[in-house]
Amino acid sequence: MQILSREQIQAWDQYTIYNEPIRSVDLMERAATCCFDWIRAQHWRGHSFKIFCGKGNNGGDGLAIARMLLQAGFSTIIYILENGRPGSPDFQENLQRLHEITTDIHFIQSENIVISITETDIIIDALFGSGLNKPLSGIAALLVEHINSAHAIVVSIDVPSGLFLDKSSKGHPIIVADHTLTFQVYKLCLLVQENAPYIGRIHILDIQLHPGFLKDNIFHKELTEPALIRSIFKPRNEFSHKGNFGHALLITGSYGKIGAAVLATRACMRSGAGLTTVFVPRCGYSILQSVAPEAMVMTDENDEHLSSLPGDLDKYAAIGIGPGIGTEEATQKMVSFIARRYTMPLVIDADALNILSLHKELLTHIPADSILTPHPKEFDRLFGDHTNDFDRLSTATAKAAELKCIIVLKGHHTIIATPGRQIFFNNTGNAGMAKGGSGDVLTGILTALRAQGYESEKAAILGVYIHGLAGDLAASKLSMESMLASDIIEAISLAFPQIY
Numbered sequence: 468m469q470i471l472s473r474e475q476i477q478a479w480d481q482y483t484i485y486n487e488p489i490r491s492v493d494l495m496e497r498a499a500t501c502c503f504d505w506i507r508a509q510h511w512r513g514h515s516f517k518i519f520c521g522k523g524n525n526g527g528d529g530l531a532i533a534r535m536l537l538q539a540g541f542s543t544i545i546y547i548l549e550n551g552r553p554g555s556p557d558f559q560e561n562l563q564r565l566h567e568i569t570t571d572i573h574f575i576q577s578e579n580i581v582i583s584i585t586e587t588d589i590i591i592d593a594l595f596g597s598g599l600n601k602p603l604s605g606i607a608a609l610l611v612e613h614i615n616s617a618h619a620i621v622v623s624i625d626v627p628s629g630l631f632l633d634k635s636s637k638g639h640p641i642i643v644a645d646h647t648l649t650f651q652v653y654k655l656c657l658l659v660q661e662n663a664p665y666i667g668r669i670h671i672l673d674i675q676l677h678p679g680f681l682k683d684n685i686f687h688k689e690l691t692e693p694a695l696i697r698s699i700f701k702p703r704n705e706f707s708h709k710g711n712f713g714h715a716l717l718i719t720g721s722y723g724k725i726g727a728a729v730l731a732t733r734a735c736m737r738s739g740a741g742l743t744t745v746f747v748p749r750c751g752y753s754i755l756q757s758v759a760p761e762a763m764v765m766t767d768e769n770d771e772h773l774s775s776l777p778g779d780l781d782k783y784a785a786i787g788i789g790p791g792i793g794t795e796e797a798t799q800k801m802v803s804f805i806a807r808r809y810t811m812p813l814v815i816d817a818d819a820l821n822i823l824s825l826h827k828e829l830l831t832h833i834p835a836d837s838i839l840t841p842h843p844k845e846f847d848r849l850f851g852d853h854t855n856d857f858d859r860l861s862t863a864t865a866k867a868a869e870l871k872c873i874i875v876l877k878g879h880h881t882i883i884a885t886p887g888r889q890i891f892f893n894n895t896g897n898a899g900m901a902k903g904g905s906g907d908v909l910t911g912i913l914t915a916l917r918a919q920g921y922e923s924e925k926a927a928i929l930g931v932y933i934h935g936l937a938g939d940l941a942a943s944k945l946s947m948e949s950m951l952a953s954d955i956i957e958a959i960s961l962a963f964p965q966i967y
């Protein structure tokens with residue numbers, strides 16, 4: 468699914484009106500009908516509706532929904548946030564239609580907001596949608612605060628009012644929704660971590676905007692969906708042998724962090740690599756040999772941390788480096804040598820990223836098409852502090868292009884930024900994966916996919932998806948609270964069949 472900017476969504480609206488063709492007010496009616504159908508399907512009994520409308524088209528949607536609820540017999544009161552100016556034409560048309568069936572329409576025009584909201588109320592938030600042009604202030608801000616301090620279920624239409632679609636709304640007044648009914652496609656503001664407190668559960672309503680618009684335009688942001696994943700996935704040929712699936716090398720572990728090596732190794736083997744070799748300090752030898760007997764183990768001359776190279780790097784189809792390696796001076800030298808001399812793409816994670824942050828000049832040397840997998844803190848160490856997720860996204864886009872690398876910025880919707888300035892938002896995974904070890908598992912999966920011949924960009928999109936899907940399967944069996952990174956590895960076997 469493409470993710471459109473505010474301007475693109477407005478253009479799509481106009482394209483539909485012109486090409487379907489359909490009158491603007493009828494498109495609003497279609498959008499409102501989708502919302503009404505969703506609301507009715509919730510079977511909220513014993514509740515009454517309080518609908519808060521602005522005077523733009525988001526408010527127009529609210530008025531149309533109010534009419535439908537009243538006609539279906541639901542107790543409904545309408546509140547309009549007055550701004551002293553006429554509403555949009557479609558708002559005015561819907562106000563007139565509503566006047567024909569109710570007088571329960573109230574205008575909010577003073578800072579003294581006395582509307583009582585109880586726990587049995589359902590709030591429909593149709594104050595502002597994609598037309599928001601500045602942070603809410605004055606009566607609008609007070610109204611948002613009033614709604615947020617009540618304990619009613621809040622359903623936001625299109626976006627929670629106060630959220631900008633494409634830029635940060637940090638620190639501004641924003642409705643805290645339980646459900647967001649958004650039209651046609653995801654908006655960027657519904658995918659970034661910083662807005663998680665406001666958006667509740669997202670429901671995409673198909674209001675049948677004209678499909679021609681998607682064919683006639685190019686988009687740079689996309690949600691990864693099963694169809695895309697299936698188009699990337701390469702089924703195994705029956706006549707293949709282990710040599711066809713590549714030899715993966717994992718450069719991992721230090722004293723006290725051999726677990727990271729174990730997790731990355733086991734995830735790599737579970738994700739289809741033909742052969743897996745793991746390079747660890749000597750203290751990791753017996754551990755790896757006992758918990759990962761299918762892997763080959765090579766040890767550094769040092770007991771506790773890595774300080775040398777694991778022989779000839781060119782014989783491996785893919786190399787993953789970083790989980791648990793620490794940042795000892797000798798380890799820094801080893802990472803620096805590999806970053807400078809190796810020419811095939813690497814999967815670079817965890818402490819290897821921290822080492823790059825300590826020697827930023829290395830960034831320009833890392834092999835093209837390498838996959839970097841930072842979480843937000845590692846990302847900021849690499850590329851500088853960011854105050855919000857939108858800025859982080861812009862930097863990821865720019866740096867992926869500049870360094871010709873794939874940047875996998877880990878989060879609720881992990882972001883994959885490509886050298887071609889394309890951004891993919893992953894849509895699998897859950898909060899149960901926010902635990903130590905999950906990242907090591909991802910490194911193993913990505914290295915395995917690279918070893919099997921997937922190009923880096925495809926390996927990143929597919930690997931992040933599989934990782935999240937395995938996490939979802941683990942959570943459904945074991946709960947988000949109790950699942951461990953090892954459980955994600957076990958669930959990889961169940962995740963693959965789901966994308967065949």
Ligand SMILES: NC(=O)C1=CN([C@@H]2O[C@H](COP(=O)(O)OP(=O)(O)OC[C@H]3O[C@@H](n4cnc5c(N)ncnc54)[C@H](O)[C@@H]3O)[C@@H](O)[C@H]2O)[C@H](O)CC1
Pocket residue numbers: 476479480494495498521522523524525526527528555594595596597598599600601602603604607624625626650676
């Ligand atoms: N294709 C679709 O997605 C459809 C969307 N619909 C709905 O229309 C809104 C967008 O409507 P629009 O009139 O462009 O904008 P808003 O209703 O969000 O508000 C605009 C209104 O408010 C004023 N304003 C903006 N910011 C502020 C502020 N901070 N304080 C005070 N006033 C502000 C602005 O000047 C305008 O007057 C979309 O979200 C959908 O809900 C269609 O119904 C169907 C198709």
Ligand SMILES: [K+]
Pocket residue numbers: 525592593594595596623624625626627628
């Ligand atoms: K809204």
